[in-house]
Amino acid sequence: MTPPIVRCALALLGSVCLGAEPTPMKLWPGIAPGDKGGLGQEIDTTTAKDNLIAGRSVIRLGNVSDPTITVYPPTQGKDTGAAVVVFPGGGFHILAMDLEGTEVCAWLNSIGVTGVLLKYRVPAREGRPEYAAPLQDAQRALGIVRSHAKEWGIDPHRIGVLGFSAGGHLAATLSANSQARTYPRVDESDDASCRPDFQILIYPGGVVERGGYALAPDVAVTAKTPPTFLVMAQDDPVRPENVLGYAMALEGEKVPMELHVYPSGGHGYGLRPTRDFVTSWPQRAADWMRSRGLLGPQ
Amino acid sequence: MDCAFRVAFASGVNPSLLRCALALVGTACLGAAPAPMKLWPGIAPGEKSGSAAGPETTKSAGYLTGGRPVAILGNVSEPTLTVYRAPADKDTGAAVVVFPGGGYYVLAWDLEGTEACEWLNSIGVTGVLVKYRVPRREGLPPYAAPLQDAQRAVGMVRSHAKEWGLDPKRIGAMGFSAGGNLCAVLSKNSVARTYPRVDASDEASCRPDFQLLIYPAYLVPDSGGYTIVPEAAVTGATPPTFLVMAEDDPIHVENVLGYAMALKEAKVPLELHVYPIGGHGYGLRPTKNPLTSWPQRAADWLKSRGLLDRG
Numbered sequence: 115m116t117p118p119i120v121r122c123a124l125a126l127l128g129s130v131c132l133g134a135e136p137t138p139m140k141l142w143p144g145i146a147p148g149d150k151g152g153l154g155q156e157i158d159t160t161t162a163k164d165n166l167i168a169g170r171s172v173i174r175l176g177n178v179s180d181p182t183i184t185v186y187p188p189t190q191g192k193d194t195g196a197a198v199v200v201f202p203g204g205g206f207h208i209l210a211m212d213l214e215g216t217e218v219c220a221w222l223n224s225i226g227v228t229g230v231l232l233k234y235r236v237p238a239r240e241g242r243p244e245y246a247a248p249l250q251d252a253q254r255a256l257g258i259v260r261s262h263a264k265e266w267g268i269d270p271h272r273i274g275v276l277g278f279s280a281g282g283h284l285a286a287t288l289s290a291n292s293q294a295r296t297y298p299r300v301d302e303s304d305d306a307s308c309r310p311d312f313q314i315l316i317y318p319g320g321v322v323e324r325g326g327y328a329l330a331p332d333v334a335v336t337a338k339t340p341p342t343f344l345v346m347a348q349d350d351p352v353r354p355e356n357v358l359g360y361a362m363a364l365e366g367e368k369v370p371m372e373l374h375v376y377p378s379g380g381h382g383y384g385l386r387p388t389r390d391f392v393t394s395w396p397q398r399a400a401d402w403m404r405s406r407g408l409l410g411p412q
Numbered sequence: 413m414d415c416a417f418r419v420a421f422a423s424g425v426n427p428s429l430l431r432c433a434l435a436l437v438g439t440a441c442l443g444a445a446p447a448p449m450k451l452w453p454g455i456a457p458g459e460k461s462g463s464a465a466g467p468e469t470t471k472s473a474g475y476l477t478g479g480r481p482v483a484i485l486g487n488v489s490e491p492t493l494t495v496y497r498a499p500a501d502k503d504t505g506a507a508v509v510v511f512p513g514g515g516y517y518v519l520a521w522d523l524e525g526t527e528a529c530e531w532l533n534s535i536g537v538t539g540v541l542v543k544y545r546v547p548r549r550e551g552l553p554p555y556a557a558p559l560q561d562a563q564r565a566v567g568m569v570r571s572h573a574k575e576w577g578l579d580p581k582r583i584g585a586m587g588f589s590a591g592g593n594l595c596a597v598l599s600k601n602s603v604a605r606t607y608p609r610v611d612a613s614d615e616a617s618c619r620p621d622f623q624l625l626i627y628p629a630y631l632v633p634d635s636g637g638y639t640i641v642p643e644a645a646v647t648g649a650t651p652p653t654f655l656v657m658a659e660d661d662p663i664h665v666e667n668v669l670g671y672a673m674a675l676k677e678a679k680v681p682l683e684l685h686v687y688p689i690g691g692h693g694y695g696l697r698p699t700k701n702p703l704t705s706w707p708q709r710a711a712d713w714l715k716s717r718g719l720l721d722r723g
Contacts, residue, residue: 327673341688348682358673361686362638365665370688375672377652377681391712401702
């Protein structure tokens with residue numbers, strides 16, 4: 115039997131420390147709003163045939179009907195009091211739960227930030243826009259985190275979001291729809307603001323309308339859109355128009371933004387380092403958070 | 413350090429080493445500055461003899477940048493290039509022709525010139541600093557005389573590549589502010605010279621193999637928008653481009669956003685870094701602002717394109 119501390123150190127070399135895995139919390143007391151059930155069992159849909167990312171496999175979680183948040187607090191000596199709610203991608207079909215979830219929380223912890231991993235509902239619900247159920251989950255998650263800020267040792271004014279691909283779209287949709295909940299009030303968590311204090315969009319999809327730079331209506335930018343950090347590769351098949359269009363809209367509203375477009379890297383690299391310099395984005399993101407005072411006094 | 417070493421090597425005298433070390437604390441190591449070469453054998457094209465503008469001037473700007481003064485050159489009518497060779501132990505064979513900014517009125521000589529060449533040397537790249545003509549010539553577009561100087565400079569570097577130990581296929585251009593505009597205008601106008609042939613240098617291609625535009629100016633119209641002005645238009649033949657700018661730059665971040673969109677449409681490889689704050693005219697001087705770490709981004713970009721491989 116390996117001692118837990120060794121097992122933990124070994125696991126850190128891979129992704130997260132399994133020995134310390136925190137417990138997920140259900141977002142909704144009963145069935146999530148608008149759901150009728152009958153989706154089937156939540157399941158990792160990855161098979162041996164699926165691509166590896168930076169030489170490793172990816173969890174592709176499907177059939178999510180019981181959304182949760184999982185809180186990953188940083189080690190005590192490092193804690194800055196900031197928190198980031200993480201939205202994995204997966205085209206609103208599945209969730210890349212490790213690549214764009216647990217691995218992100220491990221990185222956030224390394225810079226003293228609490229990671230809150232949102233498992234939102236996928237696939238898209240029939241007869242509803244693909245982001246509709248995930249938006250309810252995201253609004254609920256932000257409200258829960260902010261209303262528990264004191265209890266969890268989080269600064270309620272430094273709660274951001276970070277999303278990849280469809281999760282980036284979800285972050286932008288949440289920022290555009292944080293004035294009013296899109297579901298009936300459940301409890302006092304829904305009285306707290308669900309507006310992110312800052313947002314980090316990594317290779318976001320679905321932000322612009324097809325074939326141009328005009329924003330999709332559900333991600334409209336206003337002067338109240340939170341300060342934004344954007345990263346994408348020029349050769350991303352999901353298309354860099356998504357970040358260029360969003361950056362132009364932010365600039366037009368004088369919302370502080372940071373944008374990094376790298377020539378190569380494709381899509382779906384998460385935080386796994388490869389030869390492409392786009393995979394150094396976590397360093398840029400940490401610098402951005404630090405320079406905005408989000409990681410404590412400079 | 414390298415600068416001090418070279419002077420010591422050349423002179424063998426200790427006092428100059430000390431003087432040089434002190435100078436490094438300030439700006440460039442004057443003792444080791446290589447000799448400028450005239451771009452044109454006689455009077456530059458389109459100039460009238462006995463420059464009416466008066467003698468070239470050097471002043472200190474009335475402000476500090478990165479805590480230090482900035483040397484400003486004015487009334488340039490005798491354009492030159494100065495070759496800052498990469499140190500032998502680091503030399504990659506790549507070269508970058510550097511165009512300082514100054515609104516086509518003056519040149520920010522150390523901030524956006526000699527200091528850029530020192531940085532290039534530190535990553536094994538030869539810096540070629542161009543002193544192009546300013547201020548704007550009456551009756552001509554602001555970039556017209558500078559474009560002639562830029563075309564001539566890149567042709568001279570490429571035609572001397574063998575002699576100077578450079579790879580003629582890794583000659584880039586780098587410009588700040590108006591100098592960034594000049595790079596883009598050069599890239600658009602590198603098929604034909606805009607002056608009568610002077611010598612064999614004008615037969616070598618003047619197209620940069622890559623370009624770095626640092627807070628470039630005048631790429632989009634003053635009236636706003638993202639459409640690139642005709643003299644800097646992007647085509648499929650535009651070289652791979654690195655762009656950096658601050659969102660709050662008073663010269664407007666539209667310049668890099670518009671140029672990046674045009675590059676993307678033309679399928680030209682691009683790298684773009686927009687930082688939220690930093691203003692204009694920061695050169696390569698580091699502060700606490702992450703924006704000022706752009707030279708590291710640029711070095712990574714050069715490296716990723718294989719431009720820093722030893723030839």
